Amino acid sequence: ASKANEEVRIAGFTAVELQQVVDDAYTKYKDLDEGKNADYIPILTETPSNLFGVVIATCDGQLFTAGDIDYKFSIQSVSKPFTAALIMKQQGPEAVYEKVGVEPTGLPFNSKMALEIYDDRSVNPLVNAGAIASVSLVEASDEERRWAKVLQNLNDFSGTNLEVLDKVYKSEYDTSWSNRGIANLLYNYGRLYCDPEEALRVYTKQCSVGVSAKDLGIMGATLANGGVNPLTNKEVLPAEHVPELLAIMATAGFYDESGEWMYSAGLPAKTGVGGGIVAVVPGKFAIAAFSPRLNEAGNSIKAMKAIRQISGELGVGVY
Ligand code: DON
Helix, strand or coil: CCCCCCCCEECCEEHHHHHHHHHHHHHHHCCCCCCECCCCCHHHHHCCCCCCEEEEEECCCCEEEEECCCCCEECHHHHHHHHHHHHHHHHCHHHHHHHHCCCCCCCCCCCCHHHHHCCCCCCCCCCHHHHHHHHHHCCCCCHHHHHHHHHHHHHHHHCCCCEECHHHHHHHHHCCHHHHHHHHHHHHCCCCCCCHHHHHHHHHHHHCEEECHHHHHHHHHHHHCCCECCCCCCECCCHHHHHHHHHHHHHHCCHHHHHHHHHHHCCCEEECCCCEEEEEECCCEEEEEECCCECCCCCEHHHHHHHHHHHHHHCCCCC
């Protein structure tokens, strides 16, 4: 945890207050053992289920932490809004709107049915279909460069050099029949913009990138800070596009639980089946949490509870 300085206010709170809410949330939920690790990606069953970390990362890069905040887990779907940000940066938010879509589906993250219901058949960048489409939209002349751009963008958001967890990549790619089906369907509908297997590989690699709860905190703090990474001061997303990105996170970040999440926590956020969640309090800080045990929708139970509790205690819900 950072050094406490009671005089200075950070986003309207003292350092002691921010550390206190992190500690409270950690203590309150650390022994909860509801839910279970994702198992459709076989290797995710091997992550110790009781890991739990909670982080507040502020717009000036201060960290308030508790628990397992350095453990590297796979980022999974938490990567999706950041690659959507890359498309916005490269091609403008209209490219996301026109070529991917922005409607929440109200359906699970891996839904194939959503592709059939909507006219714009990749739906939104935060479900698998839209995320695979986003990867395929990245401007790159070949697969290696496509991947390099995706990874560089995640590095820029985190302010570190992230690495693929190779075992996760292999485990997921070897069992990617559902996502392969989605990629091929999108291609068939003219809504995938590179070779389907290339898009699948790059998307799966993106999901296999290892992050800690601290990394996720800084990635979220970059969005809270108007697109400028607080550690490196690099502009990663032009400030004018941050609202569009947060809007997608607010409406679709939790798939078929997005309404319930927004109703109870009031913050744009994104979850992943690795157990990570990051929520953004615009202009103030990010709240990130990690715990591998998931509910039926594929969202981390303890991470959700911790973030919801901190949002409530601080009264920072955006509405
Ligand atoms: O494509 C998949 O199924 C995974 N790589 C990511 C899914 C995910 O994280 C859903 N989130 N809660």
